[in-house]
Amino acid sequence: MTEKKQGKLTKVLDYLKHEDPFSKGVAFCPGCGLELLLRFIPQVLGNDIVITGTPSCSAPVLLGQNNQSWHTLSYFGTLMTGAAANATGLARYYRKAGIKNTVVCFNGDGTAADIGFGNLSGAAERNEPFIYICYDNEGYMNTGIQKSGTTPYGASTTTTPLGSASKGKNLRRMNLALKMAMHKIPYAATATLSDMGDLAKKLLKAKEAKERGFAFLHVFAPCTTGWGYAPENTIEVCRRAVKTNYFPLWEAVNGKIRMTKTVKKPKPVSTYTKLIKKFAHLNEADLQILQDDIDYEYCMLGGLSALEGECQLPVSSED
Amino acid sequence: MNTKAKAKTGSQIKVITGNAAAAIGAKLARPDVVAAYPITPQTEIIEQISKFHANGEMDCELITVEGENSAMNAVMAASLAGGRVFTASSSWGLVFMYDAILATAGARAPVVMVNVNRETPGIIAVSCGQQDMISTRDAGWIFLIAETCQEVLDIVVQAYRLAEDYDIQVPVMVHYDGFYLSYLSEVVDVPLQEDVDKFLSVLKDQPERTKLVPGGRLGCGTHGILGGYLELRHKHMSAMERSKAKFEEIDKEFEAIFGRSHGGQIEKYRMDDADVVLVGSGSMCGTIKAVIDEKRDSGVKVGLLKIRMYRPFPSEVMVEVLKGKKAIGVVDRSLCFGFKGGPMYTELKAFETQLGGSKMISFIDGIANTDITQANVEQMIDTTCDLAAGKDVREVTWVSYPEANEPDSEKPDSEKRGGL
Amino acid sequence: MSEVRFHGRGGQGVVTTSKILANAFARTGRFGASFPMFGFERRGAPVTAFGRFSDKPVREKTQIYNPDIIVVLDPTQRNSEAVFQGLLPDGMMLLNDSDITINVSHENLKKLGIINANKIAMEEIGLSIPNTVIVGAFAKMSGLLEIEPCCDALQDYFSGKKLDANIVCAKRGFEEIKLFDL
Numbered sequence: 001m002t003e004k005k006q007g008k009l010t011k012v013l014d015y016l017k018h019e020d021p022f023s024k025g026v027a028f029c030p031g032c033g034l035e036l037l038l039r040f041i042p043q044v045l046g047n048d049i050v051i052t053g054t055p056s057c058s059a060p061v062l063l064g065q066n067n068q069s070w071h072t073l074s075y076f077g078t079l080m081t082g083a084a085a086n087a088t089g090l091a092r093y094y095r096k097a098g099i100k101n102t103v104v105c106f107n108g109d110g111t112a113a114d115i116g117f118g119n120l121s122g123a124a125e126r127n128e129p130f131i132y133i134c135y136d137n138e139g140y141m142n143t144g145i146q147k148s149g150t151t152p153y154g155a156s157t158t159t160t161p162l163g164s165a166s167k168g169k170n171l172r173r174m175n176l177a178l179k180m181a182m183h184k185i186p187y188a189a190t191a192t193l194s195d196m197g198d199l200a201k202k203l204l205k206a207k208e209a210k211e212r213g214f215a216f217l218h219v220f221a222p223c224t225t226g227w228g229y230a231p232e233n234t235i236e237v238c239r240r241a242v243k244t245n246y247f248p249l250w251e252a253v254n255g256k257i258r259m260t261k262t263v264k265k266p267k268p269v270s271t272y273t274k275l276i277k278k279f280a281h282l283n284e285a286d287l288q289i290l291q292d293d294i295d296y297e298y299c300m301l302g303g304l305s306a307l308e309g310e311c312q313l314p315v316s317s318e319d
Numbered sequence: 320m321n322t323k324a325k326a327k328t329g330s331q332i333k334v335i336t337g338n339a340a341a342a343i344g345a346k347l348a349r350p351d352v353v354a355a356y357p358i359t360p361q362t363e364i365i366e367q368i369s370k371f372h373a374n375g376e377m378d379c380e381l382i383t384v385e386g387e388n389s390a391m392n393a394v395m396a397a398s399l400a401g402g403r404v405f406t407a408s409s410s411w412g413l414v415f416m417y418d419a420i421l422a423t424a425g426a427r428a429p430v431v432m433v434n435v436n437r438e439t440p441g442i443i444a445v446s447c448g449q450q451d452m453i454s455t456r457d458a459g460w461i462f463l464i465a466e467t468c469q470e471v472l473d474i475v476v477q478a479y480r481l482a483e484d485y486d487i488q489v490p491v492m493v494h495y496d497g498f499y500l501s502y503l504s505e506v507v508d509v510p511l512q513e514d515v516d517k518f519l520s521v522l523k524d525q526p527e528r529t530k531l532v533p534g535g536r537l538g539c540g541t542h543g544i545l546g547g548y549l550e551l552r553h554k555h556m557s558a559m560e561r562s563k564a565k566f567e568e569i570d571k572e573f574e575a576i577f578g579r580s581h582g583g584q585i586e587k588y589r590m591d592d593a594d595v596v597l598v599g600s601g602s603m604c605g606t607i608k609a610v611i612d613e614k615r616d617s618g619v620k621v622g623l624l625k626i627r628m629y630r631p632f633p634s635e636v637m638v639e640v641l642k643g644k645k646a647i648g649v650v651d652r653s654l655c656f657g658f659k660g661g662p663m664y665t666e667l668k669a670f671e672t673q674l675g676g677s678k679m680i681s682f683i684d685g686i687a688n689t690d691i692t693q694a695n696v697e698q699m700i701d702t703t704c705d706l707a708a709g710k711d712v713r714e715v716t717w718v719s720y721p722e723a724n725e726p727d728s729e730k731p732d733s734e735k736r737g738g739l
Numbered sequence: 740m741s742e743v744r745f746h747g748r749g750g751q752g753v754v755t756t757s758k759i760l761a762n763a764f765a766r767t768g769r770f771g772a773s774f775p776m777f778g779f780e781r782r783g784a785p786v787t788a789f790g791r792f793s794d795k796p797v798r799e800k801t802q803i804y805n806p807d808i809i810v811v812l813d814p815t816q817r818n819s820e821a822v823f824q825g826l827l828p829d830g831m832m833l834l835n836d837s838d839i840t841i842n843v844s845h846e847n848l849k850k851l852g853i854i855n856a857n858k859i860a861m862e863e864i865g866l867s868i869p870n871t872v873i874v875g876a877f878a879k880m881s882g883l884l885e886i887e888p889c890c891d892a893l894q895d896y897f898s899g900k901k902l903d904a905n906i907v908c909a910k911r912g913f914e915e916i917k918l919f920d921l
Binding site for chain 3: 332333334360445446496498499500502503504505506602603605606608609688690691692693
């Protein structure tokens with residue numbers, strides 16, 4: 001693959017050193033965050049990545065059907081149950097055969113946080129040498145908007161619908177990225193589409209880190225169709241998620257947790273939720289529960305990142 | 320059959336378990352990637368392989384996965400990337416792999432694995448039975464079944480020739496009985512590495528199979544809908560059919576190098592002049608052979624047809640060998656729900672018209688770890704002889720559970736108690 | 740073919756005893772097969788194992804119901820019904836016991852060997868694991884094996900000082916067993 005640009009990395013576009021391997025006019029929903037993310041990854045990491053994906057919104061485009069696909073990457077259609085194990089098998093064989101490789105295991109939150117969490121956790125515990133990217137759209141969007149482990153409190157989905165006895169999901173979301181950081185892996189980070197420079201840097205760091213083992217990237221990728229917001233607002237939704245600390249941006253390099261973007265005066269979560277229909281039914285008291293959850297997660301993260309310098313995993317001499 | 324435990328030049332005579340034989344077979348095949356997860360009665364295999372790996376005797380990537388589902392997913396992917404792979408499981412472990420077992424077959428990944436047969440109805444069914452094999456029967460894998468520890472080792476090595484053959488490329492599962500064979504220690508002639516290398520080197524002379532490599536602009540694992548799917552499925556079916564003759568060929572080549580043959584799709588024991596036949600598979604066949612010898616001494620013309628290749632079903636050779644026999648008793652170590660007879664019986668029954676009037680009966684035995692004893696085998700032979708003699712015989716006999724053979728055994732408990 | 744049933748408890752090396760004997764038979768160009776009765780493994784639980792030893796390949800893959808020889812590693816089981824069950828006429832019994840007197844009886848029992856294997860094992864390997872002493876004692880009592888192939892077989896299960904000590908155990912078992920014709 002040709003290298004397009006040389007020189008210093010100052011603007012986001014400077015990170016796009018490789019061709020876009022996808023055909024023009026890829027058919028995701030208008031305003032889909034997933035498409036932007038998918039096109040971005042190989043332009044930053046290179047067209048020689050081997051990408052794996054599961055049945056999901058990304059499947060028809062990323063994986064194609066029969067002998068057709070919409071891109072020129074090497075790819076492997078995996079089961080949701082075993083995505084990280086499939087990536088493990090690829091990366092381990094390439095290592096054994098001495099084949100230089102970057103395996104990117106690209107999955108939604110349903111695979112990462114729910115049905116495939118066991119093998120994600122197992123691969124992280126074994127420090128398998130590949131990059132795992134979870135694009136988090138907070139539920140099963142492809143099957144028609146069902147609740148997952150990362151669906152936030154109060155969100156209306158087709159399995160947590162509104163009704164006389166229901167105000168949407170009556171449970172708090174899990175913090176997948178922190179859980180993954182606790183696996184003591186070389187690299188774990190969060191990112192989103194309003195901060196593409198940050199995302200690009202983290203992709204490159206993940207690529208570097210996978211030489212030492214498991215790299216995990218949790219990318220907040222909202223869904224215009226499933227969440228009910230205007231297609232042109234995808235980036236704005238991401239931006240507000242960051243500014244309300246609903247989705248803070250941080251990274252953990254060798255276990256050292258650090259905020260990569262600090263929000264000086266975080267806005268209340270209502271400035272974020274008011275853009276999105278799945279939260280439209282929440283009253284002030286409901287929103288407070290969501291706010292408390294966000295505050296709790298941020299407080300914990302703040303405490304962990306304050307340990308900077310005194311809390312780091314030993315790094316072997318070859319790193 | 321040689322009657323002295325004598326090693327071929329350079330090979331080593333060892334007394335080892337079926338599990339150890341499987342581990343050594345895998346080691347000799349030099350896999351690139353092995354996935355390991357414990358389950359009784361298979362655990363010893365992955366322990367042995369881990370030991371080989373720890374001692375530097377086995378140069379493979381050993382993935383100590385967090386569950387069997389990952390074991391199958393990992394080896395499937397490694398296989399599609401171009402690697403030679405191995406894993407082993409049993410019972411619940413096998414069914415926990417089930418989605419990946421289907422995907423592996425669909426992707427035509429030439430995985431070789433061992434399944435040590437164990438029951439599955441409850442978690443404490445830590446007992447021998449082929450029900451786990453039956454649960455995965457229609458996944459699209461080639462199934463081979465071993466009778467002895469020697470056959471376990473040999474068949475694991477042979478399985479790579481079959482799975483990775485350019486014209487086959489279908490995953491192979493090697494089955495053998497849990498406990499009765501997995502933990503049985505017996506004399507095994509462990510072949511030389513160089514001989515196994517030579518035997519497997521044929522694969523290197525074949526065209527390279529399609530591999531998923533970085534920058535290769537190639538994808539896999541995505542059967543779609545309609546046309547492409549049909550094409551892939553039909554090709555898979557054809558490869559399964561081809562594997563029958565291929566397995567015969569492989570057995571002959573194996574014999575030329577190692578000096579022993581176990582037969583191809585089936586093994587025939589004292590079949591030529593037999594009037595009545597038992598059809599069986601796995602470890603029970605050793606006992607059946609011993610009892611046949613005794614029966615022959617008293618003039619009963621009985622033989623054994625041992626099924627070695629269970630998927631694809633070796634119907635052609637079976638029909639050829641069984642045609643014209645007076646009576647056939649099929650011994651199943653598993654059940655076929657929805658049918659009264661066992662699975663192998665039910666399948667062979669489909670070829671009844673081609674057998675030219677041979678009568679058939681079904682024996683269920685050895686499930687739940689019940690011992691298929693000499694006495695049980697004798698009973699099965701006697702019953703099959705009765706059938707040949709035109710006597711009225713039950714179509715299905717549960718040999719170790721006579722209650723099942725009582726006239727009212729199929730009535731509901733409420734009726735037997737005299738109403739609800 | 741000799742059919743032998745072994746009785747003991749988890750931790751005594753019952754299964755290994757039958758494996759080592761099968762191994763010793765193979766070293767004389769003959770055949771042996773051994774396997775345990777199945778149960779959840781636990782130290783101290785009763786364990787049964789089976790051994791078939793023959794000049795011809797052993798084909799039977801069944802449990803043994805009518806043994807020619809019974810080997811009892813756990814003296815508390817010496818008079819239990821399960822131990823003698825199915826013993827064929829002219830049967831033999833090898834007993835690990837500190838009491839070297841004839842305190843077992845069965846109508847089919849014609850030959851009895853007693854060895855204080857725990858004591859020997861304690862002296863030689865510092866552990867009361869009687870199995871390798873039993874191997875040597877079995878060879879002597881049954882007359883089916885010389886001591887040399889038994890000692891050779893031990894190489895597949897032990898190494899270094901442990902091997903040397905266990906070879907001494909087997910030899911002492913061979914030499915020190917007390918035999919009684921009943």
